[in-house]
Amino acid sequence: MSMTTLRNLGHHRFRTSGRPLRATAVAAVVALALAACGTGGADEPGESSSAGADASLRIVMANPPKEGTLDTCNGDNNQLLQENITEPLVRVNGETGELEPLLAEEWTEESPTRWVFTLREGVTFHDGQPFDAEAAAWWLNRVLDPAADCYVLDSVLTSDISSVSAVDEKTLAIELGSPDPILPRRLAFTPIGAPTDDPLVEVTDPVGTGPYQFVSFTPDQSFSMERYADYWGEAPDVGEVEYIFRSESAVRAAMASTGEVDLATSITAQDADAPNAQTYTVSETLYARLDSEVPPFDDARVRKAVNLAIDRQTFVDNVFGGKGEPASEIFLPNVVGYDPDVTWEYDPEEAKRLIAEAQADGVDVSREIEVIGRTGLRNSNGSETMDTLAAMLGAVGLKARTVVMEFEQYRERFEAPQDPAALPTMIVNVHGNSLGDAHLSLDGKLGCNAPQSPACDETFQQMLDDAGAASGDEREGLLQDAARYAHDEMTFLVPVAYTTDTLITANECVQYTPNPATLQKLVVAEIKLQC
The missing domain is CATH 3.40.190.10 (Periplasmic binding protein-like II)
Structure with missing residues (x-):
C-alpha cells in the first residue's frame, strides 16, 4: 500500500x-x-x-x-x-512468565546433565551469516569463557556447563557437570550474537538475528x-x-x-x-550491599543493625510516593524460593543495642559510612533514596553521608575489591529476577563465584549447589533454606523496596x-x- x-x-x-x-x-x-x-x-x-x-x-x-x-x-x-537486535534460544513471556520458543523451537532434557535444543530453520544474522548450531555454540562458549568477562557467567549461567557443541546443523547439545533443571530458563537471559574474529574483543557493532x-x-x-x-x-x-x-x-x-x-x-x-503515564509492577528490588571486610561492617551485629534501622514502609511512602512495597528479600514473593518468614522488622531500639554491643567489644562504629548511589538510579529522585537511607542510619547512631556517582564510576566502585582501610560502604542498587527462581538472585549476589558477591561462605555455597541440582518442591525448600541462612548468618544485603516503574506514552x-x-x-x- x-x-x-x-x-x-x-x-x-x-x-x-x-x-x-x-x-x-x-x-x-x-x-x-x-x-x-x-x-x-x-x-x-x-x-x-x-x-x-x-x-x-x-x-x-x-x-x-x-x-x-x-x-x-x-x-x-x-x-x-x-x-x-539479539535473541536468545528461548524467551520468558513478560506477562505469564512461561517459556516460549525463539531461536530454538524445542528442547529436551535427555539426561540430568545433557540438554538438546532443536534450532529454528531459515534464520540469518544481520551480516548474512547463517544461524546454526555451530554459531550458537560459538557464542555460548564465548559467554562461558571467563576471559571474555561476560556478565551472565556465574550470575545467570552456571560455570558448571562442561561443553556446548553442534550435533548437526540444527541441533545443539549442552553438557553439564551437575544437573540444572532450569537451564532453558537461564538461556532466556543469554542473547546470542554473531560469531566474530576474536571472542575476547568487545563487540561495538552488535549483530544478531x-x-x-x-x-x-x-x-x-x-x-x-x-x-x-x-x-x-x-x-x-x-x-x-x-x-x-x-x-x-x-x-x-x-x-x-x-x-x-x-x-x-x-x-x-x-x-x-x-x-x-502507566505505572506498573516490575520484577526488581531496591536493595543495598554492605562490605564484608571493612569495619564496622565486618561485624555481623552492625550489618544486622543496619537492616533493623530501615523503616521500609516509611521509605516507600515518602520516596516512592506509596508506589511499591516494603521488601523482605531481594526477590519478589512470586519467585520460587521466597519464604514469607524471612523478613526484617523495623526495630531501631534493637539496632541501637546491637551497635552498642559491638562497640563495647572494640568494633569502631564511629567510622563514616558512604551510602553510594548513581545518577539515573530508578525511582531515586536525585539523591533522595540515598539521603533517606543515610538519615535512617543516623537515627540509630551511625554516621553516614550520601555519595552519588556517574554510571561508569559507580560501576567501577561496585565491582572493585574491598579495601579495609577505606570508608565502609552501603552501595544502593536494583536487582531484577525475571527468571522466577531464587537461585539466580542468591548465587548472583552472594555466591562464591559471583562478581558482585561481597564474601564467599562455603556453607552457603553448598546449600546453593544442592538447591541448583534439585527440582520441584525439593528445590523450593532448599532455596528457602539458603535464603534463611543468608538472612540470619550473612546479612550482607539490605532489601529495601519492591519497585514499580512508570512509562509515559x-x-x-x-x-x-x-x-x-x-x-x-x-x-x-x-x-x-x-x-
Whole structure:
C-alpha cells in the first residue's frame, strides 16, 4: 500500500525517512504519512503493514550502554539489545512468565546433565551469516569463557556447563557437570550474537538475528536501529528507533510532555503525574550491599543493625510516593524460593543495642559510612533514596553521608575489591529476577563465584549447589533454606523496596502496555501503531 496522505499529528512526532537516524536531538515537529489508518498487520515473515513501513519512534531512557561497547556480554545493554537486535534460544513471556520458543523451537532434557535444543530453520544474522548450531555454540562458549568477562557467567549461567557443541546443523547439545533443571530458563537471559574474529574483543557493532539491526551509537547520547528486512518472524510495526539517554527523570518526563520523544521510561513517582503515564509492577528490588571486610561492617551485629534501622514502609511512602512495597528479600514473593518468614522488622531500639554491643567489644562504629548511589538510579529522585537511607542510619547512631556517582564510576566502585582501610560502604542498587527462581538472585549476589558477591561462605555455597541440582518442591525448600541462612548468618544485603516503574506514552498513535519485564528488555516489536 502506498502512502497517499500526510497527516499532521500536532506535537506528536514520527519520522518517515528511510535513512538511518541521526544521533542528534530533533526538536522539530515531524509528521507521519500514513494511508488508510488501522489496516491489518503483516501476515508473512519479513512483511510489515504500510503504516509502520517508514515510521520511526523516539524513546528516552535513563542509562546509556557501557561506554565503548554494545556487547551483550554486558547485562546493562539488554534493555536496548535483547529481542530487538539479539535473541536468545528461548524467551520468558513478560506477562505469564512461561517459556516460549525463539531461536530454538524445542528442547529436551535427555539426561540430568545433557540438554538438546532443536534450532529454528531459515534464520540469518544481520551480516548474512547463517544461524546454526555451530554459531550458537560459538557464542555460548564465548559467554562461558571467563576471559571474555561476560556478565551472565556465574550470575545467570552456571560455570558448571562442561561443553556446548553442534550435533548437526540444527541441533545443539549442552553438557553439564551437575544437573540444572532450569537451564532453558537461564538461556532466556543469554542473547546470542554473531560469531566474530576474536571472542575476547568487545563487540561495538552488535549483530544478531532479531527484528532490528544496528545503525549508530553516540556514547552517552543516542543509539539507533532499524527494521531488519530479512527477519525470520513477523516484522514489527515501527521501522526505525532512536534512543536518547537522559539521567534525570524530570528531564525525561519533560521531553514526553513537549513531544520531543514518543516514549519516556523510568519515570519516578514525583514526575509520574502526566497524561498517558502507566505505572506498573516490575520484577526488581531496591536493595543495598554492605562490605564484608571493612569495619564496622565486618561485624555481623552492625550489618544486622543496619537492616533493623530501615523503616521500609516509611521509605516507600515518602520516596516512592506509596508506589511499591516494603521488601523482605531481594526477590519478589512470586519467585520460587521466597519464604514469607524471612523478613526484617523495623526495630531501631534493637539496632541501637546491637551497635552498642559491638562497640563495647572494640568494633569502631564511629567510622563514616558512604551510602553510594548513581545518577539515573530508578525511582531515586536525585539523591533522595540515598539521603533517606543515610538519615535512617543516623537515627540509630551511625554516621553516614550520601555519595552519588556517574554510571561508569559507580560501576567501577561496585565491582572493585574491598579495601579495609577505606570508608565502609552501603552501595544502593536494583536487582531484577525475571527468571522466577531464587537461585539466580542468591548465587548472583552472594555466591562464591559471583562478581558482585561481597564474601564467599562455603556453607552457603553448598546449600546453593544442592538447591541448583534439585527440582520441584525439593528445590523450593532448599532455596528457602539458603535464603534463611543468608538472612540470619550473612546479612550482607539490605532489601529495601519492591519497585514499580512508570512509562509515559506521548503519542496517541503508539499502543504499548508495559509488563514486569519491560525494564529489563523493552521489546519494540511489541509496540503497535494505531494510526
